Amino acid sequence: MxxxxxxxxxxxxxxxxxxxxxxxxxxxxxxxxxxxxxxxxxxxxxxxxxxxxxxxxxxxxxxxxxxxxxxxxxxxxxxxxxxxxxxxxxxxxxxxxxxxxxxxxxxxxxxxxxxxxENMVSFKGWDKPGVIGAGAAQALMNLQGVQPGEKILMVGSGNVGLVVSFQLLQAGCQVAAVIDAAPRVGGYGVHASKVARTGVPFYMKHTVVEALGEDKVEGAVIAEVDDHFQPIPGTEKTLDVDTICIAVGxxxxxxxxxxxxxxxxxxxxxxxxxxxxxxxxxxxxxxxxxxxxxxxxxxxxxxxxxxxxxxxxxxxxxxxxxxxxxxxxxxxxxxxxxxxRTGMFAPQNKGRTDMTETDEGIPLSKSLLAKGYVTDEELAEFPACSTKVSGVHPVIECTQNIPCDPCQDACKFGCIKVGSNISKLPVINPEATCTGCGMCIASCSGQAIFLVNEDYEDGFATVALPYEFLPLPQAGDKGKALDRSGKPVCDAEIVSVKSSKVMDMTNILTMKVPVEYAGTARFYRA
Amino acid sequence: MRIAQHPILGTYEKGQKVHFTLDGQDMVGYEGESIAAALHAAGVMTHRYTAKQHKPRGIFCAIGRCTDCVMIVDGQPNVRTCITELKEGMNIQTQYGVETKEAWEAKNK
Incomplete structure (x- = not known):
C-alpha cells in the first residue's frame, strides 16, 4: 500500500x-x-x-x-x-x-x-456509425486532428452544442443546422451568434427523428416538436449530413x-x-x-x-x-x-424561462433565443450598439448578462466599462476616444465586439470583426459581407488583416462595405 | 479527413508515419494517435458488428467510456480503439460479436 x-x-x-x-x-x-x-x-x-x-x-x-x-x-x-x-x-x-x-x-x-x-438521446438509427457525442467530435478534431465528418447536424443548443458547432466550422466542416427540442437557445447568446452569422440555421423546437443510411449516417430527418416534445407529423425535414453530433447535456x-x-x-x-x-x-x-x-x-x-x-x-x-x-x-x-455565479446563466437560474429583460431593464432579444441572432431593431435598444457615432468606435453586441469582463481591461483608453459586477452589460464611455486598435475585439470571448467607422470614405464604412478561420483573407480580397443571420447582404473588400501574439489567434479583419450596411454587415465570406 | 492546418491549433504534433493492417489491408497512420482516429481519417466507419443483431458500430464517445469502437487488436478482442495508441505493424480486425469474422461466420453458418 x-x-x-x-x-x-x-x-x-x-x-x-x-x-x-x-x-x-x-x-x-x-x-x-x-x-x-x-x-x-x-x-x-x-x-x-x-x-x-x-x-x-x-x-x-x-x-x-x-x-x-x-x-x-x-x-x-x-x-x-x-x-x-x-x-x-x-x-x-x-x-x-x-x-x-x-x-x-x-x-x-x-x-x-x-x-x-455526456447525456444521450435515442432515435431511430442512433446506434449507426456517424452518430457521435459532442465530446467525440472535439476529441477527433481538437486532439487528433481529424475531421469528425463533412456535414454535421448538431443536436443541442447549450454551450457545448454551440461551442462545438463553432469548432467544427473552424476544423473546416460544414454545420447543416443546430437543433434543440427546447423553444429557446440554451447556451450563451454570443456563442449562438458567432455560429449563426456564418450562415448556420437554428431550428428550435425540433428534434432528430431518424438517422438515415445503411451502414453509416447518410442523412438526418428532423421534425418540429409539440409542447410535450413529441414530433409533429408532417413537419419532417431531411438534412444532407454524414454526421449527427449529440450535445444534450x-x-x-x-x-x-x-x-x-x-x-x-x-x-x-x-x-x-x-x-x-x-x-x-x-x-x-x-x-x-x-x-x-x-x-x-x-x-x-x-x-x-x-x-x-x-x-x-x-x-x-x-x-x-x-x-x-x-x-x-x-x-x-x-x-x-x-x-x-451571477447573471442569467447562473446555476440558480438554470431552466428559467421567465426572464424578459436584462438586469439593466433592456428587453432580451427574442430572435436570439429562437434563431441565434439579434435583429437590428432589438439591438437598437442596447446602448453599446449605437452606430451613430463619428469616427471609428466599438459596437458591442453583448445582450445577455454573462459573467465576463475582459473587454474593459482590454481598452487602454477607457472606452469600455463593465464595472465590478462582471455580469453587467458593457457600456461605452462617450468621452473616451477609440483609436481602433482592436484589442477589445480580440479580448471578447464571445466574439461580440466590432469596430465600426461610418466615416471611412465617401459612401463607405469599415467594419472590423474577429476572425478565427482558415484561409485567412488578405488585404485587397473581395467577397460578400454577411449579416447576423449569415445572409449575404453586400459586397465587401478587406482593407486590413491584423494578427498578433497578444490577440492569441483571433485575427481582426477590417472590411469595407457601403455605409448603409455598417450596422448589419458582421461576417465576411470570400 | 485530416486537418492540415487549424486556425487555432496550427499543425498537429504527430509521431512517425506507421503502417498497420485492417482486415489484412495495408493502412497508414501516425504513431501515438488513436487507432480510431487513424481509421476515421481513412474513412473507416464500422469498427464492429453487434453479436445478436449484426448491426454496425463505430466511434461514439471517443473517450473510452461507451465501448462502441472496440475491435480486435493483435488478436485481442474488445480493445477500445479510441484510447489505444496506434503502433507500427498493428494487426487490426473488425470485430464480429466478440470474435473475428471467420470465427463468427463459422459459428453462424
Missing part, C-alpha cells in the same frame, strides 16, 4: 486546482486519472474562456490546462495516468487499476473530481462519492445525482471533498475555484495552514466564485 496525504481522483480543472492548492501549502498530493493524458476536458477546449482575469478569462482552455499541469508538476504533485479508481473504502483507502494491476493507496483526504459524462459522474458513502441527492438543477457538499465542498463524509462537475454541472472556471476551496480546507484540517490563512483564502476564492 502506498500513502499520500491527499488523494485526488480526476486530473481535470477541479482536481488539478485542488492538488495545486494543497501542494502549495506543503501537502503530499497524488492525482489519479483513468485517461492516458491529464487535463480532463480542458485540452479539447480551444475557445477563449469567460469570466474575469482571475478566472483565466480570454485564455483558451487548452492553454489553461498546460499551465495547471506545469504548476502541479512544479509543486511535486504525483500524477498517476491510466489509473482508474475502482472504489473508495473505509478510512480513506482507495483501489486503483493502474497499468493492469490493482494498487492500494491510503490518504488523509480524498478529493473526488471525476467530472461528468451532462450528468455528474458521482458513482465514487455514492460508493464512498457520501450523502447523495438528486438535483435536476445540478444535472442529476450529486453528493451533498457544504460551503467548503466537503461531503457528509469527513475529509472527502467533491468539486467540479461531479458536484453539479457548471463551467470549468467554477470547477477550478471549487478545487482551490477544497484544497485550502484540506490544508487547514490537516494543520498545514492556520485558521486565518484558511479563512482568507477561502473568502477570496468564494468571492471569485460568486462573481461567476
Amino acid at each position: 502506498k500513502r499520500h496525504e491527499v488523494l485526488v481522483i480526476g486530473a481535470g480543472p477541479a482536481g488539478l486546482s485542488a492538488a495545486i492548492e494543497a501542494a502549495k501549502n506543503g501537502m503530499d498530493v497524488a492525482v489519479f486519472d483513468e485517461n492516458a493524458r491529464p487535463g480532463g476536458q480542458l485540452f479539447k477546449q480551444i475557445h477563449k474562456f469567460f469570466g474575469s482575469k482571475e478566472h483565466h478569462a480570454k485564455e483558451r482552455g487548452f492553454n489553461i490546462g498546460k499551465d495547471l499541469l506545469k504548476e502541479a508538476r512544479d509543486l511535486g504533485v504525483k500524477v498517476y495516468l491510466d489509473a482508474t479508481v475502482m472504489g473508495i473504502y473505509y478510512d480513506k483507502e482507495i483501489l486503483v487499476n493502474h497499468n493492469g494491476e490493482v494498487d492500494h493507496f491510503k490518504g488523509d483526504t480524498i478529493v473526488i473530481a471525476t467530472g461528468a459524462a 451532462l450528468s455528474p459522474m458521482s458513482q465514487l462519492a455514492d460508493n464512498a458513502g457520501c450523502e447523495m441527492k438528486f438535483l435536476p438543477k445540478k444535472g442529476g445525482n450529486v453528493p451533498v457538499v457544504n460551503e467548503y465542498n466537503e461531503t457528509s463524509m469527513d475529509g472527502i471533498f467533491c468539486c467540479g462537475d461531479v458536484a453539479g454541472i457548471e463551467e470549468a472556471s467554477s470547477a477550478m475555484l471549487q478545487g482551490k476551496i477544497a484544497g485550502s480546507t484540506a490544508s487547514y484540517k490537516n494543520g498545514y495552514i492556520d485558521e486565518d490563512e484558511w479563512q482568507q483564502s477561502v473568502e477570496k476564492y468564494r468571492a471569485s466564485l460568486e462573481q461567476l
